[in-house]
Amino acid sequence: MSGPAEPKKYKNPVLNWIEFRLPIISYFEREYGDYPMPKNCNYFWSFGALATIILVVMIVSGIFLAMNYTPHTDMAFASVERIMRDVNYGWLLRYIHSNGAAFFFIVIYIHILRGMYYGSYKYPRELNWILGVFIYLLMMATSFLGYTLPWGQMSYWGATVITNLFSAIPIIGEGLKTWLLGDYTVGNATLNRFFALHYVLPFVIFGVVALHVAAVHVHGSNNPAGIDIKSKGDTVTFFPYMLFKDALAVCAFGVLISAVIFFGPNLMAEVDNYIPADPLVTPAHIVPNWYLAPFYAILRAVPDKLGGVLLMFGAIAILFFLPWLDRSKVRSCNYRPMYKWFMMLFFVNFFILGYVGLKPAEGLYLLIARLGLIYYFGFFLIITPFINWIEKPKTLPASISDIYLGMNK
Amino acid sequence: MKIFILFSLLFFYTSNLFAAESSTKSLPQHEWSFEGITGTFDRGALQRGYQVYSEVCSGCHSMKLLYYRDLIDIGFSEDQVKAIASEFTVIDGPNDEGEMFERDARPADRFVSPYLNDNEARANNNGAYPPDLSVITKAKKDGANYIYNLLLGYKDPPADMEVGEGMYYNIYMEGNQIAMPQPIYDESVDYADGTNNSAEQIAEDLVVFLTWAAEPELEVRKNLGIKVILFFIVLGFIIFLAKNRLWREVH
Numbered sequence: 001m002s003g004p005a006e007p008k009k010y011k012n013p014v015l016n017w018i019e020f021r022l023p024i025i026s027y028f029e030r031e032y033g034d035y036p037m038p039k040n041c042n043y044f045w046s047f048g049a050l051a052t053i054i055l056v057v058m059i060v061s062g063i064f065l066a067m068n069y070t071p072h073t074d075m076a077f078a079s080v081e082r083i084m085r086d087v088n089y090g091w092l093l094r095y096i097h098s099n100g101a102a103f104f105f106i107v108i109y110i111h112i113l114r115g116m117y118y119g120s121y122k123y124p125r126e127l128n129w130i131l132g133v134f135i136y137l138l139m140m141a142t143s144f145l146g147y148t149l150p151w152g153q154m155s156y157w158g159a160t161v162i163t164n165l166f167s168a169i170p171i172i173g174e175g176l177k178t179w180l181l182g183d184y185t186v187g188n189a190t191l192n193r194f195f196a197l198h199y200v201l202p203f204v205i206f207g208v209v210a211l212h213v214a215a216v217h218v219h220g221s222n223n224p225a226g227i228d229i230k231s232k233g234d235t236v237t238f239f240p241y242m243l244f245k246d247a248l249a250v251c252a253f254g255v256l257i258s259a260v261i262f263f264g265p266n267l268m269a270e271v272d273n274y275i276p277a278d279p280l281v282t283p284a285h286i287v288p289n290w291y292l293a294p295f296y297a298i299l300r301a302v303p304d305k306l307g308g309v310l311l312m313f314g315a316i317a318i319l320f321f322l323p324w325l326d327r328s329k330v331r332s333c334n335y336r337p338m339y340k341w342f343m344m345l346f347f348v349n350f351f352i353l354g355y356v357g358l359k360p361a362e363g364l365y366l367l368i369a370r371l372g373l374i375y376y377f378g379f380f381l382i383i384t385p386f387i388n389w390i391e392k393p394k395t396l397p398a399s400i401s402d403i404y405l406g407m408n409k
Numbered sequence: 410m411k412i413f414i415l416f417s418l419l420f421f422y423t424s425n426l427f428a429a430e431s432s433t434k435s436l437p438q439h440e441w442s443f444e445g446i447t448g449t450f451d452r453g454a455l456q457r458g459y460q461v462y463s464e465v466c467s468g469c470h471s472m473k474l475l476y477y478r479d480l481i482d483i484g485f486s487e488d489q490v491k492a493i494a495s496e497f498t499v500i501d502g503p504n505d506e507g508e509m510f511e512r513d514a515r516p517a518d519r520f521v522s523p524y525l526n527d528n529e530a531r532a533n534n535n536g537a538y539p540p541d542l543s544v545i546t547k548a549k550k551d552g553a554n555y556i557y558n559l560l561l562g563y564k565d566p567p568a569d570m571e572v573g574e575g576m577y578y579n580i581y582m583e584g585n586q587i588a589m590p591q592p593i594y595d596e597s598v599d600y601a602d603g604t605n606n607s608a609e610q611i612a613e614d615l616v617v618f619l620t621w622a623a624e625p626e627l628e629v630r631k632n633l634g635i636k637v638i639l640f641f642i643v644l645g646f647i648i649f650l651a652k653n654r655l656w657r658e659v660h
Contacts, residue, residue, distance in 0.1 A: 039659055081474050081544065084626070091626040092633070236659055244652040251645030255638055262634020263446055266547060274548035274623075275540075404660060 031217055036235035037242050038223035040400050044114040045221060045242075046249035047107050048213075053250060054104045055209060059202050061097045069149065071195035073188045076151035077276040095265040101143050102268045103257050105291035108136060113347055116322070117340075119331030120222040126323040128215040131208055133319045138205045140292060140316075145198040147289055151191065152273030157286045159186045159194070165299070168306040185279070225403060226331025227396055234400035285360055293357030294350050298376065300361040301369040311373065318380050325380055328388040330396065338391040339383070346379045436554050436581070439613070443553075443620055446635065449628050450621050455483035457600055458618025461611055465592050466542065469534060471522035474543035475622055478516040482625060483618075490516045497521040535575040537588035544623040546616070552623070553616050555581065560612040563591040 006020045019025045037045075068087050070079040083090035112132070115121055121129035148159045163181055167173040182189030220229055229235055236242065260267060268290065272283045288296045295312050302308035318325075333340040353372040359365040397403050442451050459480065462472070477494035481487060494514040499521060502509035514521055524530040531538050546552030558581045566578035566585075576586040593615075595608050604610060621627070 078474065085474065085479075091630060095630075240655060241659065244648060244655055248645060248648045248652050251641045251648060254641035255645070258634060258637045258641060262630055262637065265630070271548055271550050271552070274544045 031238075033237065033239045035217065035238040036229065036232070037221055037238055038225075038229060038234060038400055039236045039241075040223050040225060040403055041221060041242075042224055043245070043249055044110065044118075045223075046246045047111040047114060048216075049246040050249060050253055051104065051107045051111055052209060052213075054100055054107060055202070055206060058097065058100050058104060059206070061093050061100065062199070062202065064093050065097055066195075066199060069195075071149070071192050073151060073191055073277070076149060076191060080150045091265075092261075095261045098269065099257065099261050099265060101146065102289070102291060103253075103260075104139065105143070107253075108139065109291075112136065115222075116346075117333045117343055118222055118224055119226050119326070119328075119333070121323045122326065122331050123323070124219045125216065125222065128212060129323055130320055131212040131215060133316075135205055135208050135212060136319075137316060138201055138208065142198060142201040142205065143289060144292070145194045145201070148191065148194045149198060150273055151277045153275045153277055153281070153283050154270045154273040154286070156186060156277035156279065157283055158288055159190065161286050162288075163190075165305075165309045165312075168309045170306070222331060223400060224332060224334060225397055225400060226335065227400065230399040231401070287358050290354060290358060293355070294353035295357070297353040297357030297361075297369045298373050300357075301366065301373045311377075315376060318377070322380065322384070325384045327385055328391070328393070330393040335394040335396055336391060337394065339387050342379060342383050342387065345375070349375045349379075436551055436558055439554055439557050439616075441553055441617070441620070443617070443627055446631060448631060450483070450617060452484040453602065453604070454614045454617040455621055456485065457598075457602070457604060457614040458616070458621075459483065460600070461593075461598050461615040462542070462618055464598055465611075466615070467520075468523055469530070469539040469589075470542045471524070471530075471539075472520045472543045472622060473522060473541050475520045476516070477514060477518060477520065479622075479625065481516075483621060487516070494518060535588060537575075539589070542619055542622065546620045546623045553620050556619060557612050557616045559587075560593050560615070561608060 006016060008016055009019055010016050010025065015025050065083060068079065068083045068090065070076060080094065083094055085091075087093070115129065115132065144158070144162060148155045163177055163186065166177045166180060169176060178184060180190075181187070182193055270287060287293070295315055298315050299308045299312040302311055328336065328339070330336055333343050349372050352368060353376065356365045356369045356372065361369065442449060442454070462470075477490055480490045480493060485493070494516050497514040497518075498511050499514045499518055500509055501512050504510055524533065527538060540548075546556060549555045559579060562579045562581035564578060564580055566572050570578070570585070572578050573586055576588055577590055578585060579587045593608050593611050596606050597608070598606055598611055600606050604614075624630075
């Protein structure tokens with residue numbers, strides 16, 4: 001029963017045996033060993049790796065939390081506190097998970113802004129960008145669902161406010177809301193299904209992340225100059241160059257996140273969520289998690305409920321079209337003297353929107369939110385498509401290696 | 410470029426801190442032993458704080474998330490905890506005859522609540538519900554300072570202010586009216602260890618106890634945190650050297 005001689009690609013016979021039947025050894029060699037990265041990539045290119053690591057940490061810590069959590073309105077709050085008090089290192093698991101979510105968003109925001117600034121969404125990486133926006137959407141849904149689980153005041157009222165948005169949709173709105181909640185108000189049925197969905201969605205995210213990574217490896221990573229790889233001299237191999245660079249980024253990130261987890265684990269949490277949910281007492285200000293606040297600001301900036309909901313979802317949906325809204329052939333903002341500043345202003349504006357999203361929607365805050373809303377959409381619908389009518393991009397270097405010729409001499 | 414990264418991270422980081430802390434500026438800040446990266450609880454203060462809770466607060470406020478066995482953490486011996494628990498009665502059962510029965514509490518029981526249920530609590534307090542104190546310092550902004558100031562914040566109301574019936578004037582309460590009568594006065598509690606029992610001292614001891622109750626892991630957490638951060642710094646430094654060596658030939 002011996003077939004043709006199996007190829008002896010590696011020294012280790014076990015590797016050869018596996019490789020012949022499932023070529024994952026050569027796959028990993030190709031994609032994570034010899035994979036060429038532009039050598040001018042800066043540390044902003046480490047945030048994809050950081051995000052992947054956090055996703056794994058979130059899934060692992062989440063599984064252990066789920067083993068000790070009880071998704072019932074009468075017991076959820078106490079079961080979370082039981083994790084914090086009586087489960088071995090339960091406080092660590094929970095603080096890693098809750099702060100990990102916040103840091104996941106910090107990392108993802110930097111990752112997205114990097115993609116926008118250096119034009120990573122443009123040809124031929126459009127699909128990659130779209131997959132990324134899907135991941136972002138899934139993350140928002142997952143974090144919202146997870147925020148409900150401790151069943152504190154903010155959990156309950158946040159879920160109430162957000163699910164109420166669906167009732168703004170004409171005709172089917174009320175029915176849709178009831179269908180989502182499994183009840184007429186947020187209750188035990190809601191908590192149960194939110195828990196089930198919160199458990200499963202991260203695995204969906206993981207799948208889309210795999211596609212996202214596979215897609216970027218087809219044409220290779222973008223780089224700060226935004227120009228294509230011309231020769232082997234423009235690149236370094238992933239192993240060991242990028243691995244060590246990413247590892248350094250992970251250590252720096254580890255210091256930052258540990259500082260919060262161990263010395264200020266509740267700094268980014270709303271204090272009201274340590275009060276058990278009470279449907280009879282409405283908190284003075286119902287605020288979302290800060291990382292969803294920019295969209296909450298957009299929602300409240302519009303006086304009409306349906307209009308607010310449409311603009312809020314529109315603000316996310318418009319991201320999908322960015323590769324086609326941007327008409328310029330130049331990728332990197334480093335070579336776009338005007339768009340660069342509008343891009344910077346977009347970042348600042350997004351941040352300001354987040355800030356006012358956490359404040360009561362009245363007076364000056366409301367005015368700022370409205371101005372921010374106008375700039376948000378103006379940036380995508382007016383500045384991005386039409387700026388190359390007046391903008392003269394700087395001359396691009398002939399190749400990535402050429403950048404260093406000028407610098408070192 | 411590294412500076413830019415650090416800056417952007419800091420930007421995100423600090424802005425959140427400000428967002429979380431912004432409205433507590435006016436609260437006078439007390440000095441606490443559990444603050445800072447090496448903060449710990451003073452065992453004496455914790456035990457005195459428990460005495461204050463049991464003599465002053467526990468008449469109305471429950472601490473449902475705590476067990477009597479937790480008191481071993483604050484320096485009581487097992488026998489002392491058994492003695493403390495046995496002063497309380499819990500309803501257990503059903504027994505073999507199907508009857509519920511009363512028995513003395515054991516260390517494995519949760520702190521016995523002063524009222525059978527929320528409705529009884531409200532009925533006995535003019536309709537105001539005395540909140541559970543298990544995680545109260547986490548449930549308020551700048552919790553420790555807030556509770557401390559609130560306990561000492563009872564003053565005579567200004568002449569032009571009408572305080573509602575059954576309400577008391579307190580400068581740190583939102584709206585300045587609170588349903589809880591002033592709980593702590595000088596000499597409210599007699600300390601066995603001879604510690605000065607001024608109202609300030611009693612309030613401080615109680616807040617230390619409540620902070621421990623809300624974050625019993627605080628000392629372990631901070632201790633582990635120093636080690637984890639040191640690990641990342643040392644590992645990061647080694648990787649930094651290796652990375653520089655590796656990349657020197659690239660540029």
